Amino acid sequence: MRFSPVLERMPLRPLRCSWHTARMPRPTCPRCQRPLSRCLCALIPDLDSQTRVLILQHPSETAHALNTARLAALGLRNAELQIGEVFDQLSQWLALPGYRACLLFPGDEAIALQPCQADELPLLLVVPDGTWRKARKLLHLNPLLAALPRVSLSAAPTSRYRLRKAPEAGALSTIEAVVSALETVEAPASFQALLRPFDALIDGQIAAMGEHTYRRNHGG
Numbered sequence: 001m002r003f004s005p006v007l008e009r010m011p012l013r014p015l016r017c018s019w020h021t022a023r024m025p026r027p028t029c030p031r032c033q034r035p036l037s038r039c040l041c042a043l044i045p046d047l048d049s050q051t052r053v054l055i056l057q058h059p060s061e062t063a064h065a066l067n068t069a070r071l072a073a074l075g076l077r078n079a080e081l082q083i084g085e086v087f088d089q090l091s092q093w094l095a096l097p098g099y100r101a102c103l104l105f106p107g108d109e110a111i112a113l114q115p116c117q118a119d120e121l122p123l124l125l126v127v128p129d130g131t132w133r134k135a136r137k138l139l140h141l142n143p144l145l146a147a148l149p150r151v152s153l154s155a156a157p158t159s160r161y162r163l164r165k166a167p168e169a170g171a172l173s174t175i176e177a178v179v180s181a182l183e184t185v186e187a188p189a190s191f192q193a194l195l196r197p198f199d200a201l202i203d204g205q206i207a208a209m210g211e212h213t214y215r216r217n218h219g220g
């Protein structure tokens with residue numbers, strides 16, 4: 001973990017106060033939607049992928065300070081972020097010519113992602129973004145989603161997501177799941193650059209809340 005001397009001297013600020021209940025509206029970057037002083041755009045890459053990534057975000061996630069789905073969509077040319085509960089245009093999105101649609105979602109029926117073969121169409125990887133409960137709700141409200149073939153990550157790395165308590169061991173943030181999926185399907189291509197703004201976001205939040213508070217709340 002990296003702490004700059006300047007940030008170490010900052011007063012302790014609980015996470016909730018600094019990110020959720022600020023009374024004065026602060027100017028935000030229109031692209032990454034971070035406060036302007038913490039804009040992450042310079043760290044967001046511009047990566048190409050054969051796989052198309054369609055992230056369906058539950059509205060409860062959009063205002064969260066750790067909106068990693070947005071960072072993933074901004075850093076990938078062939079990615080799209082849609083926000084909602086019921087997606088009326090889903091059938092059009094899923095029928096995009098030249099792709100095989102599948103849903104990244106764990107479960108008994110999910111098949112572990114494999115490297116895409118040269119004679120196969122590239123994947124249209126649909127990624128629900130939200131808590132497990134909200135993601136399941138998206139599947140329930142959008143039967144087309146639930147009907148898609150399901151894929152899961154075979155060898156997911158340990159999460160670097162140290163701030164939001166994961167509901168179960170092995171759970172990853174949306175951006176980490178996307179990186180892991182793309183690196184499996186398009187091996188040996190690397191998509192690690194996509195994690196740069198994510199790492200900066202996490203480091204910034206830990207610095208803002210203070211190391212002591214972080215260790216107390218997250219056992220780090």
Ligand SMILES: [Zn+2]
Pocket residue numbers: 029030031032033034039040041042
């Ligand atoms: Zn920005």
